[in-house]
Amino acid sequence: MLQAIERQRYFIDYSLSSLARRRGKNLGLLTVYSLIVFLLASVMLFTQSLRQEAAAILKEAPEILVQRIAAGRQDLIPAAYLERMGSLRGVSEKRGRLWGYHFDPAIKANYTLMTADQHQLPPDGILIGAGIARARGLGAGDFLSLRGNDGKPAAFRVEGILPAETELISSDLILMAEPSLRAFFGIPDGLYTDLILKVSNPREVRKVAEKLTLLLPDTRPILREEILRTYDAIFNWREGVVFVLLMGALLAFVIFAWDKASGLSAEERQEIGILKAIGWETGDVIRMKFWEGGLISLSAFLLGYLLAYLHVFFADGFLFEPVLKGWATLYPAFRPRPVVDGLQLATLFFFSVFPYTLATLVPVWRAAITDPDSVMR
Amino acid sequence: MVIGGSIRERVARPSNRAMAWFLGLGALLSVSLAHALWFGLDGADPGHGVELVRELGLSDLALFTEARYTRHLSLADSHAAFQDHPLALDHFPTASLAAPPEHLRNPHVAGD
């Protein structure tokens, strides 16, 4: 047992000594390799964290959202629809939502304006998301002037800023009292942007949605499970985009690594012959090469993954900001919370360690089964 | 003559250095896993975000504010302009090749 371990340690000794001979080249390889793992792992950790965060936050989203569709587009929905629904079994709460978008030409940003009755805001008072506060340099007590639907500027007093830890959902929000919002957008009383329904029993959601489409044929219900699925999918999609961008780099690396790992130089061939002639078995040579590939790829995996962990969870994944941000001016400052998915980690491990290790073994196999007497020449 | 057994030479042995290297990396990996467990989503309280979502009836993240149909992804319908990502075989292939026109990007410059 101890002898077996000692044997493997000797093979490791040898493969490290032989790696050290081409130190520059192998360190370069390790760097590029780690970088690739780093990028893949960053994408993986970042999207996984966002996905989980979305799921955790949006699990409190309304079970059903009702939009009115007029002539194939979403339209304002009359408050009367709330009565037309009557009392549906399982619906514990229903109300209208009043919100809209406002484009601020000063910083070329889109705001989301919304009513917040709970906060008892004065007619000219607003609460703003931390993203807006940052972008416009606003603090409590400052005034924000926006051009209303009548073309006249309306000045609002910032009563407060929404908590920074909610930025992922509130970064671009402006909350105000209902009458102020109606006046600002010019939406008459009795109309809402959409309706929300709370259903306590998840099994009744679909039934309620079906009844709604019968009762209110010009509406479209959106279920919370669809919302959650949307976010699951959208991050897959974004992940996909990043992977596409990475593909070029990945391919280049695969070619490089394949060439490095599988092409056996005449010198290496000679070396294998010597080892065999002085008493190594074919299996010993392969074990030694296995360690060579394994040590490099395992190092790259660990280094890349750890760097990615730091990048995503301690540096807020700053490299991805441009990708996620697109042309947006407002970008929520948020620190992804760490999530580690065992299966994902195992997948990353498998795909970063095995192909390279195998690529190093294939040619050695061919070289190692030849007769050792060639070194006599 | 203790040539083979000195501490210095044992430490200098490549496999020992490799072991130290991997033990170090393994320890860091464990630390990262512990960190994820401790500060991760499972352990931490969901925070004020959940409250705000419940209060306002929010349905979307404020992550993509660049366009209306990306701000509220879950409310966008299939006719919204959503076909301009690099992988999409759009109705209008140009959408995946060309940048959006200037008057859309800088609205206040255009219009004259």
Add this chain to the structure above:
Amino acid sequence: MIRLEQISKVFNQGRPNEFRAIHGLSLGIAADRVTLFTGPSGSGKTTLLSLVGCLARPTSGRIYLKGRMISALPERFLTDIRRSTFGFVFQRFNLIKGLSLIENVMLPAYPLGLPFPELRERAAGLLHGLGLGSKLENRVEWLSGGEAQRAAICRALINDPAILIADEPTANLDSALTREFLAIVEGLRGQGKGVIITSHDPLIAESAVMEAVIRMRDGRRVERMAMED
């Protein structure tokens, strides 16, 4: 005792460049003597040496080592026998570049998994014995020809083999170094080890250290001269 019976070696068999390097050779080699294979270049000395040393298998014929037929054994066993019975000093020494002297010497013992301090001690002892004690950590590229040869001898002896095999060991050495080599051979003989050497160097052939000489020409044995028995 090594016994060869009707050994033939054919290279590239069945191809147009087929070449018969050894023709039905039979001979015996005493395992604790110093034996010399001599003959002109191309006469098959190296080929014969690689057959005796289990580096290659004969095309036909049998090889016995201490009465056991080894010419038909699978590679695993052959490697085992080679490792425990023979130590090789190649014509071009074949030290592995980039490794230190002591690592090179320890190399043949790696697959045995001996305790590291023990193996290192043994390698260092051998190197000290041949006057290389001050160069343990030197890279082998920097050794002179004579040093490289002594390093190769140390490497060949690390597994304490019964027989040392050396192919043209003095081809690149001057007479002083050649005599030094012969002294080493004599020392090994004194320790009860056998040595098999190929050479066409007269200084070697005329040496009193050689106990048996096997003369070769065109893959055949020409005559046998026993100097002592």
